[in-house]
Amino acid sequence: MESAATSPGPRPDTGPGPDTGPEPLRRQARFLREADQLKGVARQSSILDGSRKENSAEHSWHLALMALVLRDYAPPGTDLNRVTAMLLVHDLVEIDAGDLFVYADAAAQARQEAAEQAAAERLFTLLPPGQGPALRALWDEFEERRTPEARFARALDRLQPMLANYYLGGGTWQQHGIRASQVLDKVALIADGSAALGEFARELVDSAVRQGFLDRGQ
């Protein structure tokens, strides 16, 4: 299936931080200034009043709020504070790489991955050397999806647009002709992070099919 990433390429540096304050704080302020650009990265999903596309900054907030509200569905022993931290930084690379639709093809996914690696390199090295690598490691952990924390974070990242499509009565499922079988592939990833949320997502898909705004497929 064809799908183009909204890939603006590396953006121009927004310039130095404030001309004042101790060196680490100036670097941190510079990073936080750069981070502001995530508010201008449009995702595929709309916000729930349907008025416009969601941006990746407000999406990240929604996910972190979900981690707080849905914490009981994480596997026992999951470090929920690391989940939250991961969710806060997980989309920063989109400042350079743009957002890729979750149903994009393999070639587009590979291009996206390369762009995101370059973006991570640029962004996290803006921070003081004693701090950048730790935040970069959080992003790597999210991408690698090996730890329970990363799996739970990724589950939320998949569940949120699914809920949006459900509430919007179709959303990107309808816009892109996505069928239930394709959505269920993503549900497997949710179940991998949280059995209870996986079950809930499966029921959402069934309900959407039943209500007629998601195509049952084959």
Next chain:
Amino acid sequence: MESAATSPGPRPDTGPGPDTGPEPLRRQARFLREADQLKGVARQSSILDGSRKENSAEHSWHLALMALVLRDYAPPGTDLNRVTAMLLVHDLVEIDAGDLFVYADAAAQARQEAAEQAAAERLFTLLPPGQGPALRALWDEFEERRTPEARFARALDRLQPMLANYYLGGGTWQQHGIRASQVLDKVALIADGSAALGEFARELVDSAVRQGFLDRGQ
């Protein structure tokens, strides 16, 4: 000084949660659906490319990211995970009450406080009874500004728009004719949460005056 809150009043209920899943999860999904509306609450400050006003959802994300990046400036012993949780929920009441400009007069502040209390009552009771009160308590703690966690969270909430005004070369300071002495009143609140960030904010004000985009005032 006159200033109007963008106060839409209580919004219509967005309806029931999904028709599926166990009761607590349905309530939580409903709360998270309601929370989506924070993406439509405009603040006074612009995003840093100057293209539009910031909304309260992406602002909340930026603050939570600040808590992660600037954690070393919190007083020793501060529970930074509680700071983050507080920042994630602190603006939810604006879904009903709207955002009030930080330099609004006392009467407007009092009206805003009443509207926010009613909003907190409505929103947090959407959650399961075993969860709503704990999240409501986080919001109360933020508002009361007594604990080190609340003071640090409030410091970040004041510092973020100050940094935005600095980077925008004036921003709301110029739009509303705010003078350095008024900004320094807010800096005191930052210093109350973090000595280092208070000092940094004071230097930002000096630098803004020096560069000519903040009026020195009396």
